[in-house]
Amino acid sequence: MSPVIRRAVLGTRGPNPSQVRSVTAALAVAVVAVGGWALVERAETVETLLFLALAASIVSVGVGYLSERYQRRHLEQLSDSRDLLQQTVRSPLSVGALLGRLCKIFGAGFAEVVVLPDALDQAALLVRVCGGQTTETSEAVDQDLLADVFSVTVPASLSVVLRERAGPAHGDAILARRGLRGAVMAALSVEGTILGSLMVGRGQGDPRPFTDEDRRLLEALAPQVGVTLEKLRLDERINHQAFHDSLTGLANRVLFADRVVHSLERRVEPGRLRAAILFIDLDDFKVVNDTLGHPSGDLLLQGVTRRLRRVVRPFDTVARLGGDEFAVLIEDLTGPEEAVAVAERFLEELTGTFDLHGTPVTIGASVGIAIADRPSMTYDHLLREADVAMYRAKERGKATVETFDAGMQRALERRLRLKGDLEKAVGAGELFVEYQPIVALESGTVVGVEALARWDSPSLGRIGPREFIPVAEATGLIREIGRQVLRTACEQAVRWSVGQSGRNLSVSVNLSPRQLLHPDFAEEVATILRETELSPSLLNLEITENLLVENTATTMERLHALKDLGVTLAIDDFGTGYSSLGELKFLPVDSLKIPKSFVDNVATDERERAFLAGIIGLGRTLDLRVVAVGVERADQLDELREMRCDLAQGFHLAEPLDADGVSELLSQPAGAATADCGRRPWKVTQARRQSGDADSLPRSA
Ligand code: C2E
Numbered sequence: 038m039s040p041v042i043r044r045a046v047l048g049t050r051g052p053n054p055s056q057v058r059s060v061t062a063a064l065a066v067a068v069v070a071v072g073g074w075a076l077v078e079r080a081e082t083v084e085t086l087l088f089l090a091l092a093a094s095i096v097s098v099g100v101g102y103l104s105e106r107y108q109r110r111h112l113e114q115l116s117d118s119r120d121l122l123q124q125t126v127r128s129p130l131s132v133g134a135l136l137g138r139l140c141k142i143f144g145a146g147f148a149e150v151v152v153l154p155d156a157l158d159q160a161a162l163l164v165r166v167c168g169g170q171t172t173e174t175s176e177a178v179d180q181d182l183l184a185d186v187f188s189v190t191v192p193a194s195l196s197v198v199l200r201e202r203a204g205p206a207h208g209d210a211i212l213a214r215r216g217l218r219g220a221v222m223a224a225l226s227v228e229g230t231i232l233g234s235l236m237v238g239r240g241q242g243d244p245r246p247f248t249d250e251d252r253r254l255l256e257a258l259a260p261q262v263g264v265t266l267e268k269l270r271l272d273e274r275i276n277h278q279a280f281h282d283s284l285t286g287l288a289n290r291v292l293f294a295d296r297v298v299h300s301l302e303r304r305v306e307p308g309r310l311r312a313a314i315l316f317i318d319l320d321d322f323k324v325v326n327d328t329l330g331h332p333s334g335d336l337l338l339q340g341v342t343r344r345l346r347r348v349v350r351p352f353d354t355v356a357r358l359g360g361d362e363f364a365v366l367i368e369d370l371t372g373p374e375e376a377v378a379v380a381e382r383f384l385e386e387l388t389g390t391f392d393l394h395g396t397p398v399t400i401g402a403s404v405g406i407a408i409a410d411r412p413s414m415t416y417d418h419l420l421r422e423a424d425v426a427m428y429r430a431k432e433r434g435k436a437t438v439e440t441f442d443a444g445m446q447r448a449l450e451r452r453l454r455l456k457g458d459l460e461k462a463v464g465a466g467e468l469f470v471e472y473q474p475i476v477a478l479e480s481g482t483v484v485g486v487e488a489l490a491r492w493d494s495p496s497l498g499r500i501g502p503r504e505f506i507p508v509a510e511a512t513g514l515i516r517e518i519g520r521q522v523l524r525t526a527c528e529q530a531v532r533w534s535v536g537q538s539g540r541n542l543s544v545s546v547n548l549s550p551r552q553l554l555h556p557d558f559a560e561e562v563a564t565i566l567r568e569t570e571l572s573p574s575l576l577n578l579e580i581t582e583n584l585l586v587e588n589t590a591t592t593m594e595r596l597h598a599l600k601d602l603g604v605t606l607a608i609d610d611f612g613t614g615y616s617s618l619g620e621l622k623f624l625p626v627d628s629l630k631i632p633k634s635f636v637d638n639v640a641t642d643e644r645e646r647a648f649l650a651g652i653i654g655l656g657r658t659l660d661l662r663v664v665a666v667g668v669e670r671a672d673q674l675d676e677l678r679e680m681r682c683d684l685a686q687g688f689h690l691a692e693p694l695d696a697d698g699v700s701e702l703l704s705q706p707a708g709a710a711t712a713d714c715g716r717r718p719w720k721v722t723q724a725r726r727q728s729g730d731a732d733s734l735p736r737s738a
């Protein structure tokens with residue numbers, strides 16, 4: 038054999054045993070064919086029979102060899118497939134390529150893989166190659182799909198050959214659904230868990246049946262496919278976890294931001310709006326969480342998610358931003374009313390009760406809407422606007438929808454300005470304290486004062502604490518401001534007690550939850566008391582009722598730590614929060630402060646009077662003193678006195694005063710306060726302050 042021919046037949050590296058066998062078998066078949074033809078031509082019967090017997094044995098060896106070769110080819114292809122599988126299967130294209138390879142191995146025109154989801158309410162992945170075309174679909178997990186996948190496990194094996202008209206047990210329905218004549222199927226299982234199925238099939242035009250050998254081959258291949266797909270699923274799950282909220286399956290903040298940014302960058306047709314954001318906050322979710330426990334809270338969040346999904350289009354992005362805050366991105370709107378309609382539909386959906394482990398619960402939500410109607414809008418801008426609108430909705434009485442508007446824009450700008458100015462103001466000594474007298478109704482004497490923070494900004498004028506305290510809370514400055522108010526008030530209380538010997542004037546200081554919940558707070562109070570030498574019993578700390586709803590264990594611990602210092606505690610704005618009356622008796626508090634809104638109509642509205650009488654009665658039962666705040670008229674004072682309310686505070690008695698104003702009031706005879714004196718307009722305190730007398734907070738370093 039010439040080297041050239043040798044190379045052509047055997048390859049350049051010399052023959053390997055299989056190649057030698059291959060050539061030998063081909064020659065044997067050729068010899069048999071030529072010999073047989075020559076004998077038939079000569080019609081010699083005995084020789085023909087002998088030859089045929091010999092030929093039969095040679096052919097059987099040849100066929101055996103060819104079958105071995107066929108298997109070898111399979112194994113080579115198996116190895117090819119394994120290589121392919123070992124590349125991480127990331128896209129449907131590579132799953133498609135894998136299926137294409139399976140088609141080649143089995144000489145089939147159809148291959149399919151079904152991957153079941155983690156939970157039955159999610160979709161299964163179905164990738165099919167048919168006639169060289171790959172399609173990928175998400176399929177609902179219904180009975181048909183499950184029957185198809187699990188038919189491979191019958192009877193007690195993990196693969197099966199399906200033949201047309203072989204009976205239902207042999208998968209006639211499976212073949213019919215796919216227009217196949219025959220197929221071979223294997224389970225995709227990893228560590229005993231069926232993840233899905235793998236199928237290779239032949240159409241009506243291909244009569245070749247699949248054999249048991251095909252079945253074994255597919256079964257051998259299936260674990261590799263299973264492992265690869267499991268890796269793919271793991272990758273997807275990791276990917277999913279990075280961008281989704283694990284409790285609800287909704288987009289998380291990161292994914293939501295990405296989608297919003299993307300939608301803001303899109304071009305839109307003239308007359309259409311790019312996007313709208315709905316910012317949703319559940320009303321009083323904490324109450325559910327605290328009274329029914331976190332598992333019920335989680336169940337509620339999942340229920341809310343389902344209802345929220347019902348009111349949006351499939352391509353709108355729904356996200357959980359954290360806690361009980363949700364957001365929806367609506368793209369490509371015809372107008373703002375479209376976003377409002379979605380929000381209103383959601384509130385409507387929410388009206389039905391939720392069943393939380395047997396307890397029926399209803400919940401509302403406040404929704405703020407921001408519209409991306411300017412090309413310059415950024416994600417932060419849009420989210421802030423939606424947030425501001427949501428807060429406005431909450432202020433308006435919850436379960437409402439508000440769209441961000443110019444008024445809110447101004448409020449937002451002012452808030453941003455205050456945020457910037459407040460820190461400088463603290464350093465520049467622009468903050469100071471005023472004191473509003475608290476009067477004992479029975480005796481008419483001033484028994485205490487409430488310290489109230491004030492801010493006179495050179496550029497913005499007087500800013501009330503209702504405006505700047507929330508800003509201080511949001512920026513964290515509240516701890517510094519609170520510390521300064523506390524120290525100033527304690528120092529002043531000592532001065533009064535020295536100046537007015539015999540009159541123990543207590544001073545009440547408002548605490549923000551952030552201060553109280555700080556682990557060092559009790560220590561700070563102790564230090565201030567020690568350094569100012571104020572008797573702890575003269576310091577009263579006011580906490581808001583809402584604080585009692587949150588962080589119950591920590592709050593109780595902090596309150597007891599304060600009580601141990603010898604100070605008294607009051608619940609401010611009592612009745613506006615959601616503390617449970619049942620728990621009130623376990624709280625280490627000494628008094629309740631009734632907000633102005635409950636006092637306003639006490640002289641004119643019978644129901645409000647009864648309500649107030651109820652709170653005063655409760656206070657008496659629990660041995661708590663009751664302070665009515667916001668008394669503006671004599672008739673209110675009369676009613677309160679009749680109800681045997683202990684203490685009162687209000688403009689009718691005295692407005693907040695500077696320290697000297699309080700001293701002046703204290704020098705008047707007892708009873709003067711309730712006899713309508715001591716009322717001082719702001720300008721008096723202002724004038725004093727300008728003359729340098731006001732109780733300015735120490736400048737912070
Ligand atoms: P609050 O603790 O309920 O204080 C009583 C508020 O009611 C004061 O408002 C007081 O001026 C007002 N008020 C009292 N009597 C009357 C009345 O007859 N009519 C009317 N219209 N108002 C009356 P102010 O000083 O604006 O303080 C508002 C809130 O800001 C306080 O409500 C308190 O929650 C908070 N705050 C004030 N200073 C501080 C502080 O130093 N720290 C903290 N964390 N919060 C403070």
Ligand code: MG
Pocket residue numbers: 487547579609
């Ligand atoms: Mg207060």
